[in-house]
């Protein structure tokens with residue numbers, strides 16, 4: 138029998154001695170069988186935590202996907218095997234921490250992704266789309282935006298929102314009557330629409346037009362901050378977080394749109410943990426509030442939308458505050 142197949146069989150049966158001897162003989166741990174599954178997926182699916190550990194240590198990729206987009210972590214979750222799940226989660230977090238470091242080094246060579254801000258956008262009642270028919274914002278998120286607004290407005294005072302989009306979160310923030318409400322928006326057409334719809338005339342609203350990266354010097358300190366931009370990467374969110382100690386008052390509350398890896402349940406868990414870990418290093422504790430969203434997501438809402446950016450049944454709303462304040 139082919140060596141790759143033997144590794145899969147050892148993973149299925151959880152035969153760790155066999156697995157180790159095959160690995161030390163140079164067998165390929167990245168082998169995919171005819172079902173499109175690799176040894177790590179088989180070990181996770183069959184609940185063999187020790188085999189998962191051995192395979193990860195031998196270099197099996199934590200984030201490989203089956204033909205139906207299922208990862209080893211998803212298999213471990215479905216099998217309810219906490220130990221296997223934890224091995225995969227740790228491997229994912231460690232790998233992404235290292236990859237993030239590499240990406241930051243590469244970014245120094247000048248990676249600016251400004252395309253979206255120069256393209257046309259189109260507005261309709263239920264969505265805001267970019268020029269490639271990807272959704273910038275969709276109306277199904279309204280209940281989520283209302284929940285974010287509630288969280289960041291819970292201390293009242295001065296609220297900052299980064300990214301206006303369809304104005305859903307800002308409309309909800311206004312309902313809490315904040316003393317001041319600052320909105321940063323970078324897209325010229327979205328900004329124009331804000332002015333056309335009267336946002337420039339609201340007494341407690343200050344609009345700052347520009348990329349948040351370019352307008353930091355115009356900002357104040359805030360009791361609540363919400364962040365939801367478009368066309369940016371995890372690295373940009375992470376970079377924004379580095380400014381939180383300057384922007385957020387010590388008792389302030391921060392939240393962000395948590396669309397991280399919204400197409401895969403396990404990758405989403407990895408990124409939720411990663412962001413909480415990185416915020417923790419900045420002195421913030423993060424609590425995730427689960428909100429069921431299955432009922433907001435009828436298949437028809439994605440008609441005409443190129444990328445289905447959210448496919449999970451539960452949304453985890455992050456609420457971050459100074460770790461000292463929560464002790």
Ligand SMILES: C[S@@+](CC[C@H](N)C(=O)[O-])C[C@H]1O[C@@H](n2cnc3c(N)ncnc32)[C@H](O)[C@@H]1O
Nearest residue numbers: 300302303304305306323324348349365366367
């Ligand atoms: C997903 S939408 C925000 C949706 C909003 N939360 C709502 O409730 O409707 C993202 C918005 O961020 C804006 N944006 C993108 N990059 C930005 C940046 N670097 N600085 C400020 N705004 C940005 C986009 O033009 C877009 O209007």
